[in-house]
Amino acid sequence: MTNRQCFEALDRSLRDIVSEKQPRFQEIPFGGKVLVLGGDPKQILPVIENTTRAQIINASIFRSYLWKDIKRLYLNENIQLKKLDATTSEYNELNEFSEWILKIGNGTIQNKSSCTVDDNPDYDIVEIPDDLLIKQADNKIKALVDSTFPNFTLNYNNAEYLRDRAILSTTDEIVDEINDYMLSLLPGNEIEYYSADSISKCIDTCNDANILYPIEYLNSLSANNFPAHILKLKIGVPVMLPQNLNQSVGLCNGTRLIVTNLGHNVIEAVVITGTHIGEKVYIPRINLTTQGCRWPFVLSRRQFPIKVCYSMTINKSQGQTLSNAGVYLRKPVFTHGQLYVAVSQVKERKGLKILIENEDGTCGNKTTNIVYKEIFDVR
Incomplete structure:
Protein backbone atom coordinates (compact mmCIF):
# COMPACT_ATOMS: atom_id res chain seq x y z
CA MET A 1 0.00 0.00 0.00
CA THR A 2 3.03 2.29 0.15
CA ASN A 3 3.21 4.97 -2.54
CA ARG A 4 6.14 4.51 -4.90
CA GLN A 5 7.27 8.07 -4.19
CA CYS A 6 8.28 6.94 -0.69
CA PHE A 7 10.61 4.28 -2.11
CA GLU A 8 11.99 6.71 -4.67
CA ALA A 9 12.68 9.34 -2.00
CA LEU A 10 14.55 6.74 0.09
CA ASP A 11 16.48 5.67 -3.01
CA ARG A 12 17.66 9.22 -3.75
CA SER A 13 18.57 9.87 -0.12
CA LEU A 14 20.67 6.72 0.20
CA ARG A 15 22.44 7.42 -3.09
CA ASP A 16 23.35 10.93 -1.88
CA ILE A 17 24.56 9.75 1.53
CA VAL A 18 26.63 6.76 0.39
CA SER A 19 28.12 8.51 -2.66
CA GLU A 20 29.77 11.17 -0.45
CA LYS A 21 32.64 8.76 0.13
CA GLN A 22 32.12 6.35 -2.77
CA PRO A 23 30.87 8.26 -5.84
CA ARG A 24 30.14 5.11 -7.84
CA PHE A 25 27.18 4.32 -5.56
CA GLN A 26 25.35 7.38 -6.96
CA GLU A 27 24.35 5.18 -9.91
CA ILE A 28 23.33 2.12 -7.87
CA PRO A 29 19.76 1.73 -6.52
CA PHE A 30 19.48 2.58 -2.82
CA GLY A 31 23.18 3.43 -2.77
CA GLY A 32 24.11 -0.25 -2.88
CA LYS A 33 22.12 -1.09 0.25
CA VAL A 34 19.99 -4.23 0.20
CA LEU A 35 16.30 -3.68 0.91
CA VAL A 36 13.77 -6.45 1.44
CA LEU A 37 10.23 -5.55 0.38
CA GLY A 38 7.20 -7.69 1.11
CA GLY A 39 3.87 -7.44 -0.67
CA ASP A 40 1.15 -9.01 -2.76
CA PRO A 41 -0.21 -7.32 -5.91
CA LYS A 42 -3.59 -8.95 -5.24
CA GLN A 43 -3.94 -6.88 -2.07
CA ILE A 44 -5.00 -3.25 -1.73
CA LEU A 45 -2.93 -0.71 -3.65
CA PRO A 46 -1.90 2.78 -2.38
CA VAL A 47 -4.92 4.72 -1.15
CA ILE A 48 -5.26 8.06 -2.91
CA GLU A 49 -8.49 10.01 -2.50
CA ASN A 50 -10.44 11.34 -5.49
CA THR A 51 -8.22 9.74 -8.12
CA THR A 52 -8.72 7.44 -11.08
CA ARG A 53 -7.77 3.79 -11.40
CA ALA A 54 -4.81 4.74 -13.62
CA GLN A 55 -3.47 7.13 -10.97
CA ILE A 56 -3.74 4.49 -8.24
CA ILE A 57 -1.88 1.95 -10.36
CA ASN A 58 0.74 4.54 -11.28
CA ALA A 59 1.38 5.20 -7.58
CA SER A 60 2.31 1.57 -6.89
CA ILE A 61 5.88 0.27 -6.67
CA PHE A 62 5.24 -1.74 -9.85
CA ARG A 63 5.28 1.48 -11.88
CA SER A 64 8.47 2.83 -10.32
CA TYR A 65 11.78 3.10 -12.16
CA LEU A 66 13.16 0.94 -9.33
CA TRP A 67 11.05 -2.10 -10.22
CA LYS A 68 13.38 -3.25 -13.00
CA ASP A 69 16.22 -3.57 -10.46
CA ILE A 70 14.20 -5.61 -7.95
CA LYS A 71 14.68 -9.36 -7.83
CA ARG A 72 11.32 -11.06 -7.36
CA LEU A 73 10.93 -14.12 -5.11
CA TYR A 74 7.55 -15.82 -5.19
CA LEU A 75 5.87 -17.57 -2.25
CA ASN A 76 3.60 -20.33 -3.53
CA GLU A 77 2.27 -21.84 -0.30
CA ASN A 78 -0.35 -20.31 1.97
CA THR A 171 -16.52 2.07 5.52
CA ASP A 172 -15.79 3.79 8.83
CA GLU A 173 -19.48 4.58 9.37
CA ILE A 174 -20.45 0.90 9.40
CA VAL A 175 -17.43 0.00 11.54
CA ASP A 176 -18.37 2.66 14.13
CA GLU A 177 -21.94 1.35 14.28
CA ILE A 178 -20.71 -2.19 14.99
CA ASN A 179 -18.21 -0.98 17.61
CA ASP A 180 -20.90 1.03 19.40
CA TYR A 181 -23.10 -2.09 19.54
CA MET A 182 -20.23 -4.19 20.92
CA LEU A 183 -19.40 -1.53 23.49
CA SER A 184 -22.99 -1.65 24.75
CA LEU A 185 -22.57 -5.39 25.47
CA LEU A 186 -19.50 -4.81 27.61
CA PRO A 187 -20.14 -4.52 31.37
CA GLY A 188 -18.89 -1.54 33.32
CA ASN A 189 -19.19 2.22 33.14
CA GLU A 190 -18.64 3.97 29.83
CA ILE A 191 -16.35 7.00 29.79
CA GLU A 192 -16.45 9.62 27.06
CA TYR A 193 -13.35 11.58 26.07
CA TYR A 194 -13.85 14.79 24.09
CA SER A 195 -11.23 16.22 21.78
CA ALA A 196 -9.94 19.79 21.63
CA ASP A 197 -10.23 20.96 18.02
CA SER A 198 -8.77 23.97 16.28
CA ILE A 199 -7.58 25.13 12.89
CA SER A 200 -3.87 24.67 12.44
CA LYS A 201 -2.00 27.98 12.21
CA CYS A 202 -0.42 27.39 8.82
CA ILE A 203 0.40 30.11 6.31
CA ASP A 204 -2.45 29.14 3.96
CA THR A 205 -5.19 29.59 6.54
CA CYS A 206 -7.23 32.76 6.11
CA ASN A 207 -7.44 35.26 8.97
CA ASP A 208 -11.19 34.79 9.40
CA ALA A 209 -11.01 31.00 9.60
CA ASN A 210 -12.04 30.87 13.27
CA ILE A 211 -15.17 32.88 12.45
CA LEU A 212 -16.03 30.91 9.31
CA TYR A 213 -15.52 27.50 10.95
CA PRO A 214 -16.79 27.46 14.56
CA ILE A 215 -15.68 24.81 17.07
CA GLU A 216 -19.02 22.96 16.77
CA TYR A 217 -18.36 22.48 13.05
CA LEU A 218 -14.79 21.27 13.66
CA ASN A 219 -16.09 18.77 16.25
CA SER A 220 -18.40 17.24 13.62
CA LEU A 221 -15.58 16.46 11.18
CA SER A 222 -14.04 13.03 10.75
CA ALA A 223 -11.27 11.66 8.57
CA ASN A 224 -9.62 8.36 7.76
CA ASN A 225 -7.15 7.11 10.39
CA PHE A 226 -8.12 10.03 12.59
CA PRO A 227 -9.64 9.82 16.10
CA ALA A 228 -13.23 10.87 16.61
CA HIS A 229 -14.26 13.97 18.54
CA ILE A 230 -16.05 11.76 21.09
CA LEU A 231 -14.13 8.63 22.09
CA LYS A 232 -16.24 6.14 24.10
CA LEU A 233 -14.31 3.56 26.13
CA LYS A 234 -14.75 0.94 28.84
CA ILE A 235 -12.16 -1.13 30.68
CA GLY A 236 -11.59 -4.32 28.70
CA VAL A 237 -12.32 -2.87 25.25
CA PRO A 238 -9.82 -3.66 22.45
CA VAL A 239 -8.39 -0.64 20.64
CA MET A 240 -6.11 -0.08 17.66
CA LEU A 241 -3.49 2.57 16.94
CA PRO A 242 -4.16 4.38 13.63
CA GLN A 243 -0.52 5.50 13.27
CA ASN A 244 3.01 4.96 14.59
CA LEU A 245 3.62 6.31 18.09
CA ASN A 246 6.73 4.55 19.41
CA GLN A 247 8.05 1.65 17.37
CA SER A 248 10.68 0.73 20.00
CA VAL A 249 7.92 -0.39 22.40
CA GLY A 250 5.67 -1.84 19.72
CA LEU A 251 3.25 1.09 19.37
CA CYS A 252 2.93 0.99 15.59
CA ASN A 253 0.19 1.60 13.06
CA GLY A 254 -2.24 -1.33 13.37
CA THR A 255 -1.11 -2.50 16.83
CA ARG A 256 -4.03 -3.74 18.92
CA LEU A 257 -4.30 -3.33 22.69
CA ILE A 258 -6.76 -3.97 25.52
CA VAL A 259 -7.66 -1.06 27.79
CA THR A 260 -6.89 -1.88 31.44
CA ASN A 261 -7.36 1.50 33.10
CA LEU A 262 -8.92 4.82 32.17
CA GLY A 263 -7.49 8.06 33.55
CA HIS A 264 -8.35 11.65 32.78
CA ASN A 265 -5.20 12.37 30.78
CA VAL A 266 -3.70 8.95 30.08
CA ILE A 267 -4.98 5.49 29.18
CA GLU A 268 -3.34 2.28 30.37
CA ALA A 269 -3.43 -0.67 27.97
CA VAL A 270 -1.78 -4.04 27.31
CA VAL A 271 -0.42 -4.91 23.85
CA ILE A 272 -2.05 -8.02 22.31
CA THR A 273 -0.45 -8.05 18.82
CA GLY A 274 3.01 -7.56 17.34
CA THR A 275 6.39 -8.14 18.95
CA HIS A 276 5.58 -6.74 22.42
CA ILE A 277 2.57 -8.87 23.40
CA GLY A 278 1.75 -8.60 27.09
CA GLU A 279 3.59 -5.32 27.71
CA LYS A 280 1.78 -2.57 29.58
CA VAL A 281 1.86 0.86 27.93
CA TYR A 282 0.48 4.31 28.65
CA ILE A 283 -1.14 6.38 25.90
CA PRO A 284 -1.50 10.17 26.33
CA ARG A 285 -3.51 12.66 24.35
CA ILE A 286 -1.53 14.05 21.43
CA ASN A 287 -2.06 16.68 18.75
CA LEU A 288 -2.92 15.26 15.35
CA THR A 289 -3.48 17.07 12.08
CA THR A 290 -5.42 15.99 9.00
CA GLN A 291 -3.66 15.23 5.74
CA GLY A 292 -4.76 16.12 2.22
CA CYS A 293 -6.97 18.89 0.84
CA ARG A 294 -10.46 17.75 1.79
CA TRP A 295 -11.15 21.04 3.56
CA PRO A 296 -9.77 24.56 2.95
CA PHE A 297 -7.86 24.33 6.24
CA VAL A 298 -5.84 21.85 8.31
CA LEU A 299 -7.74 20.45 11.29
CA SER A 300 -5.74 20.04 14.50
CA ARG A 301 -7.29 17.64 17.03
CA ARG A 302 -5.95 16.84 20.51
CA GLN A 303 -7.24 13.37 21.39
CA PHE A 304 -6.14 9.88 22.35
CA PRO A 305 -4.77 8.29 19.13
CA ILE A 306 -6.81 5.08 19.35
CA LYS A 307 -9.99 3.55 17.89
CA VAL A 308 -12.18 0.76 19.22
CA CYS A 309 -11.50 -2.33 17.09
CA TYR A 310 -14.06 -5.06 17.60
CA SER A 311 -14.70 -4.08 14.00
CA MET A 312 -12.32 -2.48 11.51
Whole structure:
Protein backbone atom coordinates (compact mmCIF):
# COMPACT_ATOMS: atom_id res chain seq x y z
CA MET A 1 0.00 0.00 0.00
CA THR A 2 3.03 2.29 0.15
CA ASN A 3 3.21 4.97 -2.54
CA ARG A 4 6.14 4.51 -4.90
CA GLN A 5 7.27 8.07 -4.19
CA CYS A 6 8.28 6.94 -0.69
CA PHE A 7 10.61 4.28 -2.11
CA GLU A 8 11.99 6.71 -4.67
CA ALA A 9 12.68 9.34 -2.00
CA LEU A 10 14.55 6.74 0.09
CA ASP A 11 16.48 5.67 -3.01
CA ARG A 12 17.66 9.22 -3.75
CA SER A 13 18.57 9.87 -0.12
CA LEU A 14 20.67 6.72 0.20
CA ARG A 15 22.44 7.42 -3.09
CA ASP A 16 23.35 10.93 -1.88
CA ILE A 17 24.56 9.75 1.53
CA VAL A 18 26.63 6.76 0.39
CA SER A 19 28.12 8.51 -2.66
CA GLU A 20 29.77 11.17 -0.45
CA LYS A 21 32.64 8.76 0.13
CA GLN A 22 32.12 6.35 -2.77
CA PRO A 23 30.87 8.26 -5.84
CA ARG A 24 30.14 5.11 -7.84
CA PHE A 25 27.18 4.32 -5.56
CA GLN A 26 25.35 7.38 -6.96
CA GLU A 27 24.35 5.18 -9.91
CA ILE A 28 23.33 2.12 -7.87
CA PRO A 29 19.76 1.73 -6.52
CA PHE A 30 19.48 2.58 -2.82
CA GLY A 31 23.18 3.43 -2.77
CA GLY A 32 24.11 -0.25 -2.88
CA LYS A 33 22.12 -1.09 0.25
CA VAL A 34 19.99 -4.23 0.20
CA LEU A 35 16.30 -3.68 0.91
CA VAL A 36 13.77 -6.45 1.44
CA LEU A 37 10.23 -5.55 0.38
CA GLY A 38 7.20 -7.69 1.11
CA GLY A 39 3.87 -7.44 -0.67
CA ASP A 40 1.15 -9.01 -2.76
CA PRO A 41 -0.21 -7.32 -5.91
CA LYS A 42 -3.59 -8.95 -5.24
CA GLN A 43 -3.94 -6.88 -2.07
CA ILE A 44 -5.00 -3.25 -1.73
CA LEU A 45 -2.93 -0.71 -3.65
CA PRO A 46 -1.90 2.78 -2.38
CA VAL A 47 -4.92 4.72 -1.15
CA ILE A 48 -5.26 8.06 -2.91
CA GLU A 49 -8.49 10.01 -2.50
CA ASN A 50 -10.44 11.34 -5.49
CA THR A 51 -8.22 9.74 -8.12
CA THR A 52 -8.72 7.44 -11.08
CA ARG A 53 -7.77 3.79 -11.40
CA ALA A 54 -4.81 4.74 -13.62
CA GLN A 55 -3.47 7.13 -10.97
CA ILE A 56 -3.74 4.49 -8.24
CA ILE A 57 -1.88 1.95 -10.36
CA ASN A 58 0.74 4.54 -11.28
CA ALA A 59 1.38 5.20 -7.58
CA SER A 60 2.31 1.57 -6.89
CA ILE A 61 5.88 0.27 -6.67
CA PHE A 62 5.24 -1.74 -9.85
CA ARG A 63 5.28 1.48 -11.88
CA SER A 64 8.47 2.83 -10.32
CA TYR A 65 11.78 3.10 -12.16
CA LEU A 66 13.16 0.94 -9.33
CA TRP A 67 11.05 -2.10 -10.22
CA LYS A 68 13.38 -3.25 -13.00
CA ASP A 69 16.22 -3.57 -10.46
CA ILE A 70 14.20 -5.61 -7.95
CA LYS A 71 14.68 -9.36 -7.83
CA ARG A 72 11.32 -11.06 -7.36
CA LEU A 73 10.93 -14.12 -5.11
CA TYR A 74 7.55 -15.82 -5.19
CA LEU A 75 5.87 -17.57 -2.25
CA ASN A 76 3.60 -20.33 -3.53
CA GLU A 77 2.27 -21.84 -0.30
CA ASN A 78 -0.35 -20.31 1.97
CA ILE A 79 1.34 -20.80 5.35
CA GLN A 80 -1.59 -19.16 7.14
CA LEU A 81 -3.87 -22.01 6.03
CA LYS A 82 -1.28 -24.73 6.62
CA LYS A 83 -2.32 -27.29 9.24
CA LEU A 84 0.00 -29.88 10.78
CA ASP A 85 -1.15 -33.50 10.82
CA ALA A 86 -4.16 -32.69 8.65
CA THR A 87 -6.32 -35.58 7.48
CA THR A 88 -6.93 -36.10 3.77
CA SER A 89 -10.36 -34.46 3.95
CA GLU A 90 -8.98 -31.49 5.94
CA TYR A 91 -6.12 -31.08 3.48
CA ASN A 92 -8.51 -31.13 0.52
CA GLU A 93 -10.78 -28.58 2.20
CA LEU A 94 -7.86 -26.23 2.95
CA ASN A 95 -6.54 -26.61 -0.59
CA GLU A 96 -9.96 -25.89 -2.10
CA PHE A 97 -10.38 -22.82 0.12
CA SER A 98 -6.88 -21.58 -0.78
CA GLU A 99 -7.63 -21.95 -4.50
CA TRP A 100 -10.92 -20.06 -4.09
CA ILE A 101 -9.12 -17.18 -2.34
CA LEU A 102 -6.53 -17.03 -5.13
CA LYS A 103 -9.25 -16.88 -7.76
CA ILE A 104 -10.85 -13.97 -5.90
CA GLY A 105 -7.50 -12.18 -5.83
CA ASN A 106 -6.70 -12.82 -9.49
CA GLY A 107 -10.21 -12.00 -10.68
CA THR A 108 -10.53 -15.38 -12.38
CA ILE A 109 -13.32 -16.92 -10.34
CA GLN A 110 -16.03 -18.28 -12.62
CA ASN A 111 -19.58 -18.79 -11.39
CA LYS A 112 -22.54 -19.69 -13.51
CA SER A 113 -24.21 -16.45 -12.46
CA SER A 114 -21.11 -14.24 -12.78
CA CYS A 115 -21.33 -11.13 -14.88
CA THR A 116 -19.66 -7.77 -15.07
CA VAL A 117 -21.03 -4.51 -13.72
CA ASP A 118 -21.93 -1.99 -16.41
CA ASP A 119 -19.74 -3.93 -18.86
CA ASN A 120 -16.63 -2.99 -16.86
CA PRO A 121 -14.27 -6.00 -16.96
CA ASP A 122 -12.70 -5.03 -13.63
CA TYR A 123 -15.99 -5.25 -11.71
CA ASP A 124 -17.19 -8.84 -11.38
CA ILE A 125 -20.20 -10.19 -9.55
CA VAL A 126 -19.06 -13.11 -7.38
CA GLU A 127 -21.38 -15.70 -5.85
CA ILE A 128 -20.26 -16.66 -2.35
CA PRO A 129 -20.52 -20.36 -1.32
CA ASP A 130 -23.47 -21.09 0.96
CA ASP A 131 -21.39 -22.39 3.86
CA LEU A 132 -19.65 -19.00 4.16
CA LEU A 133 -22.86 -16.96 4.22
CA ILE A 134 -25.12 -15.63 6.94
CA LYS A 135 -28.39 -15.97 5.05
CA GLN A 136 -31.12 -14.85 7.42
CA ALA A 137 -30.84 -12.04 9.95
CA ASP A 138 -33.40 -9.56 11.24
CA ASN A 139 -30.69 -7.82 13.24
CA LYS A 140 -27.68 -8.13 10.96
CA ILE A 141 -25.11 -6.68 13.35
CA LYS A 142 -26.25 -9.03 16.13
CA ALA A 143 -26.02 -12.01 13.76
CA LEU A 144 -22.45 -11.06 12.82
CA VAL A 145 -21.46 -10.55 16.46
CA ASP A 146 -22.95 -13.89 17.52
CA SER A 147 -21.06 -15.62 14.71
CA THR A 148 -17.71 -13.88 15.16
CA PHE A 149 -17.73 -13.42 18.95
CA PRO A 150 -19.50 -16.51 20.37
CA ASN A 151 -19.93 -16.46 24.18
CA PHE A 152 -18.77 -12.84 24.24
CA THR A 153 -20.03 -12.11 27.77
CA LEU A 154 -17.80 -14.90 29.12
CA ASN A 155 -14.69 -13.94 27.15
CA TYR A 156 -14.85 -10.15 26.78
CA ASN A 157 -11.60 -9.67 28.74
CA ASN A 158 -9.71 -12.65 27.25
CA ALA A 159 -6.79 -11.24 25.25
CA GLU A 160 -6.33 -14.30 23.02
CA TYR A 161 -10.06 -14.46 22.30
CA LEU A 162 -10.16 -10.81 21.25
CA ARG A 163 -6.92 -10.96 19.27
CA ASP A 164 -8.22 -13.72 17.00
CA ARG A 165 -11.56 -12.13 16.11
CA ALA A 166 -12.80 -9.10 14.22
CA ILE A 167 -15.67 -7.93 12.01
CA LEU A 168 -14.57 -6.33 8.74
CA SER A 169 -16.52 -3.84 6.67
CA THR A 170 -15.95 -1.33 3.90
CA THR A 171 -16.52 2.07 5.52
CA ASP A 172 -15.79 3.79 8.83
CA GLU A 173 -19.48 4.58 9.37
CA ILE A 174 -20.45 0.90 9.40
CA VAL A 175 -17.43 0.00 11.54
CA ASP A 176 -18.37 2.66 14.13
CA GLU A 177 -21.94 1.35 14.28
CA ILE A 178 -20.71 -2.19 14.99
CA ASN A 179 -18.21 -0.98 17.61
CA ASP A 180 -20.90 1.03 19.40
CA TYR A 181 -23.10 -2.09 19.54
CA MET A 182 -20.23 -4.19 20.92
CA LEU A 183 -19.40 -1.53 23.49
CA SER A 184 -22.99 -1.65 24.75
CA LEU A 185 -22.57 -5.39 25.47
CA LEU A 186 -19.50 -4.81 27.61
CA PRO A 187 -20.14 -4.52 31.37
CA GLY A 188 -18.89 -1.54 33.32
CA ASN A 189 -19.19 2.22 33.14
CA GLU A 190 -18.64 3.97 29.83
CA ILE A 191 -16.35 7.00 29.79
CA GLU A 192 -16.45 9.62 27.06
CA TYR A 193 -13.35 11.58 26.07
CA TYR A 194 -13.85 14.79 24.09
CA SER A 195 -11.23 16.22 21.78
CA ALA A 196 -9.94 19.79 21.63
CA ASP A 197 -10.23 20.96 18.02
CA SER A 198 -8.77 23.97 16.28
CA ILE A 199 -7.58 25.13 12.89
CA SER A 200 -3.87 24.67 12.44
CA LYS A 201 -2.00 27.98 12.21
CA CYS A 202 -0.42 27.39 8.82
CA ILE A 203 0.40 30.11 6.31
CA ASP A 204 -2.45 29.14 3.96
CA THR A 205 -5.19 29.59 6.54
CA CYS A 206 -7.23 32.76 6.11
CA ASN A 207 -7.44 35.26 8.97
CA ASP A 208 -11.19 34.79 9.40
CA ALA A 209 -11.01 31.00 9.60
CA ASN A 210 -12.04 30.87 13.27
CA ILE A 211 -15.17 32.88 12.45
CA LEU A 212 -16.03 30.91 9.31
CA TYR A 213 -15.52 27.50 10.95
CA PRO A 214 -16.79 27.46 14.56
CA ILE A 215 -15.68 24.81 17.07
CA GLU A 216 -19.02 22.96 16.77
CA TYR A 217 -18.36 22.48 13.05
CA LEU A 218 -14.79 21.27 13.66
CA ASN A 219 -16.09 18.77 16.25
CA SER A 220 -18.40 17.24 13.62
CA LEU A 221 -15.58 16.46 11.18
CA SER A 222 -14.04 13.03 10.75
CA ALA A 223 -11.27 11.66 8.57
CA ASN A 224 -9.62 8.36 7.76
CA ASN A 225 -7.15 7.11 10.39
CA PHE A 226 -8.12 10.03 12.59
CA PRO A 227 -9.64 9.82 16.10
CA ALA A 228 -13.23 10.87 16.61
CA HIS A 229 -14.26 13.97 18.54
CA ILE A 230 -16.05 11.76 21.09
CA LEU A 231 -14.13 8.63 22.09
CA LYS A 232 -16.24 6.14 24.10
CA LEU A 233 -14.31 3.56 26.13
CA LYS A 234 -14.75 0.94 28.84
CA ILE A 235 -12.16 -1.13 30.68
CA GLY A 236 -11.59 -4.32 28.70
CA VAL A 237 -12.32 -2.87 25.25
CA PRO A 238 -9.82 -3.66 22.45
CA VAL A 239 -8.39 -0.64 20.64
CA MET A 240 -6.11 -0.08 17.66
CA LEU A 241 -3.49 2.57 16.94
CA PRO A 242 -4.16 4.38 13.63
CA GLN A 243 -0.52 5.50 13.27
CA ASN A 244 3.01 4.96 14.59
CA LEU A 245 3.62 6.31 18.09
CA ASN A 246 6.73 4.55 19.41
CA GLN A 247 8.05 1.65 17.37
CA SER A 248 10.68 0.73 20.00
CA VAL A 249 7.92 -0.39 22.40
CA GLY A 250 5.67 -1.84 19.72
CA LEU A 251 3.25 1.09 19.37
CA CYS A 252 2.93 0.99 15.59
CA ASN A 253 0.19 1.60 13.06
CA GLY A 254 -2.24 -1.33 13.37
CA THR A 255 -1.11 -2.50 16.83
CA ARG A 256 -4.03 -3.74 18.92
CA LEU A 257 -4.30 -3.33 22.69
CA ILE A 258 -6.76 -3.97 25.52
CA VAL A 259 -7.66 -1.06 27.79
CA THR A 260 -6.89 -1.88 31.44
CA ASN A 261 -7.36 1.50 33.10
CA LEU A 262 -8.92 4.82 32.17
CA GLY A 263 -7.49 8.06 33.55
CA HIS A 264 -8.35 11.65 32.78
CA ASN A 265 -5.20 12.37 30.78
CA VAL A 266 -3.70 8.95 30.08
CA ILE A 267 -4.98 5.49 29.18
CA GLU A 268 -3.34 2.28 30.37
CA ALA A 269 -3.43 -0.67 27.97
CA VAL A 270 -1.78 -4.04 27.31
CA VAL A 271 -0.42 -4.91 23.85
CA ILE A 272 -2.05 -8.02 22.31
CA THR A 273 -0.45 -8.05 18.82
CA GLY A 274 3.01 -7.56 17.34
CA THR A 275 6.39 -8.14 18.95
CA HIS A 276 5.58 -6.74 22.42
CA ILE A 277 2.57 -8.87 23.40
CA GLY A 278 1.75 -8.60 27.09
CA GLU A 279 3.59 -5.32 27.71
CA LYS A 280 1.78 -2.57 29.58
CA VAL A 281 1.86 0.86 27.93
CA TYR A 282 0.48 4.31 28.65
CA ILE A 283 -1.14 6.38 25.90
CA PRO A 284 -1.50 10.17 26.33
CA ARG A 285 -3.51 12.66 24.35
CA ILE A 286 -1.53 14.05 21.43
CA ASN A 287 -2.06 16.68 18.75
CA LEU A 288 -2.92 15.26 15.35
CA THR A 289 -3.48 17.07 12.08
CA THR A 290 -5.42 15.99 9.00
CA GLN A 291 -3.66 15.23 5.74
CA GLY A 292 -4.76 16.12 2.22
CA CYS A 293 -6.97 18.89 0.84
CA ARG A 294 -10.46 17.75 1.79
CA TRP A 295 -11.15 21.04 3.56
CA PRO A 296 -9.77 24.56 2.95
CA PHE A 297 -7.86 24.33 6.24
CA VAL A 298 -5.84 21.85 8.31
CA LEU A 299 -7.74 20.45 11.29
CA SER A 300 -5.74 20.04 14.50
CA ARG A 301 -7.29 17.64 17.03
CA ARG A 302 -5.95 16.84 20.51
CA GLN A 303 -7.24 13.37 21.39
CA PHE A 304 -6.14 9.88 22.35
CA PRO A 305 -4.77 8.29 19.13
CA ILE A 306 -6.81 5.08 19.35
CA LYS A 307 -9.99 3.55 17.89
CA VAL A 308 -12.18 0.76 19.22
CA CYS A 309 -11.50 -2.33 17.09
CA TYR A 310 -14.06 -5.06 17.60
CA SER A 311 -14.70 -4.08 14.00
CA MET A 312 -12.32 -2.48 11.51
CA THR A 313 -12.28 -1.52 7.86
CA ILE A 314 -11.03 -4.05 5.33
CA ASN A 315 -8.13 -1.71 4.50
CA LYS A 316 -7.07 -1.58 8.16
CA SER A 317 -7.29 -5.36 8.54
CA GLN A 318 -4.58 -5.96 5.95
CA GLY A 319 -1.76 -7.85 7.66
CA GLN A 320 -3.91 -9.20 10.51
CA THR A 321 -4.33 -12.95 11.13
CA LEU A 322 -7.69 -14.04 12.55
CA SER A 323 -9.30 -17.31 13.55
CA ASN A 324 -12.80 -15.83 13.19
CA ALA A 325 -13.65 -13.04 10.76
CA GLY A 326 -17.09 -11.70 9.98
CA VAL A 327 -17.34 -9.69 6.77
CA TYR A 328 -20.25 -7.23 6.61
CA LEU A 329 -20.88 -6.00 3.07
CA ARG A 330 -23.70 -3.51 3.59
CA LYS A 331 -21.86 -1.52 0.94
CA PRO A 332 -19.83 -3.43 -1.69
CA VAL A 333 -16.06 -3.16 -1.99
CA PHE A 334 -14.90 -0.15 -3.98
CA THR A 335 -11.27 -0.72 -4.94
CA HIS A 336 -8.79 -3.35 -6.07
CA GLY A 337 -8.09 -6.22 -3.70
CA GLN A 338 -10.56 -5.41 -0.93
CA LEU A 339 -12.63 -8.61 -1.23
CA TYR A 340 -9.44 -10.67 -1.50
CA VAL A 341 -8.06 -9.10 1.70
CA ALA A 342 -11.37 -9.61 3.52
CA VAL A 343 -11.56 -13.35 2.80
CA SER A 344 -7.84 -14.09 3.22
CA GLN A 345 -7.38 -13.04 6.86
CA VAL A 346 -8.63 -16.28 8.41
CA LYS A 347 -6.70 -19.45 9.31
CA GLU A 348 -9.42 -21.85 8.13
CA ARG A 349 -12.60 -21.89 6.10
CA LYS A 350 -15.00 -22.35 9.02
CA GLY A 351 -13.64 -19.17 10.61
CA LEU A 352 -15.05 -16.98 7.80
CA LYS A 353 -18.65 -15.73 7.68
CA ILE A 354 -19.93 -13.17 5.19
CA LEU A 355 -23.15 -11.16 5.40
CA ILE A 356 -24.15 -9.41 2.18
CA GLU A 357 -26.93 -6.86 2.50
CA ASN A 358 -28.98 -6.17 -0.61
CA GLU A 359 -30.47 -2.76 -1.38
CA ASP A 360 -33.88 -3.93 -0.09
CA GLY A 361 -32.35 -4.99 3.26
CA THR A 362 -32.40 -8.74 2.63
CA CYS A 363 -29.37 -11.00 2.87
CA GLY A 364 -27.81 -11.87 -0.47
CA ASN A 365 -25.22 -14.29 -1.85
CA LYS A 366 -23.56 -12.15 -4.55
CA THR A 367 -21.19 -9.25 -4.23
CA THR A 368 -18.78 -7.11 -6.23
CA ASN A 369 -15.14 -8.08 -6.72
CA ILE A 370 -12.76 -5.45 -8.15
CA VAL A 371 -9.44 -6.46 -9.68
CA TYR A 372 -7.09 -4.23 -11.72
CA LYS A 373 -5.58 -6.99 -13.81
CA GLU A 374 -2.93 -4.81 -15.44
CA ILE A 375 -1.10 -4.87 -12.09
CA PHE A 376 -0.29 -8.54 -12.68
CA ASP A 377 1.48 -7.81 -15.98
CA VAL A 378 4.59 -6.56 -14.15
CA ARG A 379 5.15 -9.83 -12.31
